[in-house]
Amino acid sequence: MAQQENNLPVFQFKNVIKHQPLTPGNNIAILENINIEITRGNIITITGPSGAGKSTLLFLLNRLIDTDQGEIFYQGKKLVDWDVTELRRQVGLVFQHPTMLAGSVKDNLLYGPLLHNEYPVESPAQLIEQVELPSYLLERDARDLSGGQQQRVTLARTLANSPRVLLLDEITSSLDPKTSSSIEKLVISLNNEQGYTCLWVTHNNDQSRRVGNTTWYLNNGKIEVI
C-alpha cells in the first residue's frame, strides 16, 4: 500500500478550469483546461504576474474553493471525495497575508491539533524556534506581533498539523534576507528529511532558483513549466 502510494503523483490536474469574477459579468481565466502532475517530494515554485491566480491555485488545492470544471486528484483520489477537514490537515496552506487567530501565539500553534483533540508532535517551543522566533513569544497576544513575526507564526501553525504537503504563499515577503534564508533552509530540510511536497509562490527569482526543483510560470490561464 505504501509503495503504491509513493508511485502516485501527489496532485494530478485533469482538464481543470477555474475562472474568477473580474467585474460583474466579466471573468478572468485563472486555469484554462490545465493537465499537470506534481510528483512526491518536489518543491515547485510558482511565479507569474500579480492577479494571475497563484493564490487562487493554492486555495483550490486546500479546497477553500472548488474548480469550475475538471478534477484535481490528491494521492489518486478526487479532492471532492476526501473528507475535507482531513484533506486540509494533510495539505497545509500558509496564506499570503498573515492572519492571527484570537489568543496567544501558543493558542495559534495549537489550534489545528486541538481541533482533533491532539497535541502537536513537536512542542510549541520547538515549533516556534524552528521559524527563528524566541519561545518567550508563546504567551504574547498573537495580534501584537510584527508582520514578519506573524508570517513565521503562520508557517509554524501550519507545520503543527504535520501536513504532507505545504502550500506556501509568498511567506518571506516581510522578512529580512537573513531570516528569509533561514526559512528557505527550514523548508528545504523538511523536504529532504521528511519528504514534504511543497508548492511555493514567490516573486523572487533568486529564491525560486535556490529552493525549487521545478518552476511554474502562471499567466493567462496557462502554466508554463520552466
Add this chain to the structure above:
Amino acid sequence: MSLTALILTLTFVGIAIILSLWQHLQLEKDLIIGTIRAAIQLTAVGYILQIVFDLNEWPYLLLIILIMLLVAAQNAARRGKGINNIFIKILISIAAAEIIAMAILLGFHIVDSTPRFIIPLSGMVIGNAMISCGLFLNRLFQEIRSKKDVINVALSLGATSKQAINSALRNSVRASTIPVIDGLKTVGLVQLPGMMTGLIIGGTSPIEAVRYQLLILFSLTAVTTISSMILAFLTYPSIFTEAHQLKQIIK
C-alpha cells in the same frame, strides 16, 4: 380620556411641524403621514382587540398571534438578505421564543389565560424577539465581513464550519441581547418603561405595575436569548457550502 383631549394632543405634532418648517428640516411630510398612519393603525388595532377580548375564543387569538409572528419575521428578514430561507428561519426562532414564554407564563398560572393578558404579552415577546433577530443578523454579517480571513484560516487548518464560525456566532448572540440586559440594569432609574407607565396612568397601583414590568423584563431576557440562539443554529450552515467553504453571500 375624551376624544377632545385626544385631538388636543395633536398640538404636539403641530409644534414639531412648526419647528420643522422654521428650521427647514423638511420633516413635515413624514410627520403628517406618520401621524395619520399611527392614528389609523392603532385605532384599528384597538377595535380588533376589543372584539377579540369580547369573543374570548382561541381561534381568533391564535390568528392575531400568527399575524404578529408573520409581520415580525417579515420585518427582521430584511436584515438577512443572502441567507436562504431566512424568513422561515426567523419565523421559527421567534415562534419558539413565543411558545416557550407563553408555556411558562400560562403553564405556571403567572398570568390569566385570557386574551387581555396573552395578546399584549405576546406583542412584547414577539416584538423583542424580532429586534433580537435583527440585531443578531446585523452583527453576524459584520463579523463575517471583518473576520473573513480568520474564518478561512480556521477552515484551512481543518476546522469545520461550526468551529470556524463559533466565536462570530457567540459575539452575535451576545450583541443581540445587550439592549435587554442593559435595560435590566438601568430600568426605573433612567425612564419608566412604557407598559408600567401605561398601567400607572390607567389607575393600577405602582407596586402592582412594577410586578408586571418585572415579569416582562425577566421573560424578555429569555426571549431575546432563545430567539437569537435558535437563529444562530439555523443560519450558520447556509453561510458555508457542504464542503466547509465560506460562501460569498456578502460582498
